[in-house]
Amino acid sequence: MDPTAPSSVAADATAPTNTTVTLPPLTLRDVPRLPPALASPAPAVANPISRHPYYHPPSTFYISPGDVSLRHAFFDLASAAPSPLVAYRRAGPRGDLAVDPARARAALVTCGGLCPGLNTVLRELVVGLQELYGVRDVFGVAAGYRGFYGGDDDHVRLDPAAVDDWHKKGGTVLKTTRGGFDLAKIVDGIVARGYTQIYAIGGDGTMRGAVAIFEEFKRRGLNISITGIPKTVDNDIGIIDRSFGFQTAVEIAQQAIDAAHVEAVSAVNGIGLVKLMGRSTGHIALHATLSSRDVDCCLIPEIHFYLEGKGGLFEFLYERIKKKGHAVAVVAEGAGQELIPRTDDQKREQDESGNIVFLDVGPWLKSELGRWWKREHPDELLTVKYIDPTYMIRAVPANATDNLYCTLLAHSAIHGVMAGFTGFVPGPINGTYSYIPLEDVAVAKNPVDVNDHKWAWVRSVTNQPDFLKF
Ligand SMILES: Nc1ncnc2c1ncn2[C@@H]1O[C@H](COP(=O)(O)OP(=O)(O)OP(=O)(O)O)[C@@H](O)[C@H]1O
Ligand SMILES: O=P(O)(O)OC[C@H]1O[C@](O)(CO)[C@@H](O)[C@@H]1O
Numbered sequence: 001m002d003p004t005a006p007s008s009v010a011a012d013a014t015a016p017t018n019t020t021v022t023l024p025p026l027t028l029r030d031v032p033r034l035p036p037a038l039a040s041p042a043p044a045v046a047n048p049i050s051r052h053p054y055y056h057p058p059s060t061f062y063i064s065p066g067d068v069s070l071r072h073a074f075f076d077l078a079s080a081a082p083s084p085l086v087a088y089r090r091a092g093p094r095g096d097l098a099v100d101p102a103r104a105r106a107a108l109v110t111c112g113g114l115c116p117g118l119n120t121v122l123r124e125l126v127v128g129l130q131e132l133y134g135v136r137d138v139f140g141v142a143a144g145y146r147g148f149y150g151g152d153d154d155h156v157r158l159d160p161a162a163v164d165d166w167h168k169k170g171g172t173v174l175k176t177t178r179g180g181f182d183l184a185k186i187v188d189g190i191v192a193r194g195y196t197q198i199y200a201i202g203g204d205g206t207m208r209g210a211v212a213i214f215e216e217f218k219r220r221g222l223n224i225s226i227t228g229i230p231k232t233v234d235n236d237i238g239i240i241d242r243s244f245g246f247q248t249a250v251e252i253a254q255q256a257i258d259a260a261h262v263e264a265v266s267a268v269n270g271i272g273l274v275k276l277m278g279r280s281t282g283h284i285a286l287h288a289t290l291s292s293r294d295v296d297c298c299l300i301p302e303i304h305f306y307l308e309g310k311g312g313l314f315e316f317l318y319e320r321i322k323k324k325g326h327a328v329a330v331v332a333e334g335a336g337q338e339l340i341p342r343t344d345d346q347k348r349e350q351d352e353s354g355n356i357v358f359l360d361v362g363p364w365l366k367s368e369l370g371r372w373w374k375r376e377h378p379d380e381l382l383t384v385k386y387i388d389p390t391y392m393i394r395a396v397p398a399n400a401t402d403n404l405y406c407t408l409l410a411h412s413a414i415h416g417v418m419a420g421f422t423g424f425v426p427g428p429i430n431g432t433y434s435y436i437p438l439e440d441v442a443v444a445k446n447p448v449d450v451n452d453h454k455w456a457w458v459r460s461v462t463n464q465p466d467f468l469k470f
């Protein structure tokens, strides 16, 4: 057939058609700004990136003041689109600054648990502030929020040479803590040190703390900006696409599943059981399960399960062993918490930040399974190999994808602060880096959607029970 010959197919059968659709009105969920009288070094300072000795930004480099991104990237035209459509300011460098870099004094702090990429964010904040914007005074605040009211040793001057290889290190060079949130002392400490910009890197608790600090700045009429850089290995912060370090953690989690699989396959009636992080969300367990393909059952906090009886976990594992000779189960640390018996003291136990302390679901599951097996199948061997890689998945350096992500987050934060924004969080929404009000991110959760395709795919890969009692 001559490929250049005109198509014989009727045009109206295949040609794309254009349908005009009227969308609901757009609401800009804007981020706060420092009061112009306080922020503006009148007249506005031209962005020093334009004078960079080696990089000459093209006209498209700067973000226009009207540039926005949409919260929802897709709608069903057959039903009403979300109304109003919510938009956020697009993140990125502005042509004019509202802050004079020569007068800026930045403080960086890390709070909460570890996450791959923390050191990369710190490195890129230091390098970006100094090399892109010429901010000379950049300090690392040691040991979380409490460092703000610590001694001189808790405030370390940083420069690009000092942080040069930080992106290769796991953990946080600045150290991190939970608790110690004394608002008055923190803000007094910030004022006493003359900081004009605060970069707080942490999870939901850190974001709630940053909101409180932001409100206190406003109450005291302080010319200080604060931005929260969202960090959570559990990927439990909402609105943004995902949090940094998550993909690295999934990669390491998968190695634990591989080991559990090898152990299970090599034993008689072998079960490999892996416990993974995820306090209130099962994203790590879900993603590691889908990537691995060796998992027979994935238990997450969003799904209730039960152990014994028809349709229960133990009967399922037994049947899987009968069929394949082995089984692998993955459990997120927050799964099944309501099933584990606990004392009143244990019910009340909290960490220093006020987070409920969970009981260890992994060893509990292992011992309950052993007890059940002995009772139901006393003449059959059972070998359970339990792997708990807990801190290993978050104490590693970020992989290449997360390193790049951390760099873009850090730079987005700096650009926003220099443009005069405050009380905001930078983050990708549908792939577009945006500025989101801190108060929104502080309360936005991100549970696994058990009605979407990803969870459906877990169910079809594992064929695990739905745990609906009947
Ligand atoms: N509601 C709140 N108001 C003010 N500060 C808070 C609040 N919740 C937590 N914080 C403070 O924020 C800091 C970090 O909180 P937390 O230990 O819960 O970690 P996180 O930021 O949620 O990170 P992770 O993802 O590891 O849980 C702590 O210093 C804590 O005291
Ligand atoms: O033992 P730590 O450091 O308090 O943190 C444990 C918690 O931190 C997290 O990693 C979240 O950062 C959770 O998955 C875990 O429950």
Ligand SMILES: [Mg+2]
Pocket: 112, 203, 204, 205
């Ligand atoms: Mg938290």
